[in-house]
Amino acid sequence: MEILAALCVIALLGLTVLFVGSPLRRRRGEMPASVEGRVADLEAARDARYREIRELEIDHRTGKLDDDDWRALDRELRAEAIEILHELDELRPPEAKGAADR
Numbered sequence: 001m002e003i004l005a006a007l008c009v010i011a012l013l014g015l016t017v018l019f020v021g022s023p024l025r026r027r028r029g030e031m032p033a034s035v036e037g038r039v040a041d042l043e044a045a046r047d048a049r050y051r052e053i054r055e056l057e058i059d060h061r062t063g064k065l066d067d068d069d070w071r072a073l074d075r076e077l078r079a080e081a082i083e084i085l086h087e088l089d090e091l092r093p094p095e096a097k098g099a100a101d102r
């Protein structure tokens with residue numbers, strides 16, 4: 001009976017160590033799923049801003065937008081893109097930042 005109790009305690013202790021230590025065993029540069037989802041959302045938003053900036057430049061070059069409107073909209077879109085890039089930098093681990101820039 002004592003052996004069974006000891007085995008149960010050892011098993012419970014082992015499970016506790018596995019559960020508590022799981023974040024420590026995560027591979028370097030690996031992000032939790034919630035952070036990965038947020039990064040994916042931010043990357044999509046970044047790409048959308050880049051597309052909008054390119055389309056705005058085309059509209060300006062083709063005469064659809066005058067200089068004042070183009071400058072205001074361009075400034076706004078670029079500020080939004082910069083905010084997104086800063087947030088991405090905060091979320092990504094240092095190892096992932098270098099890989100994403102390649």
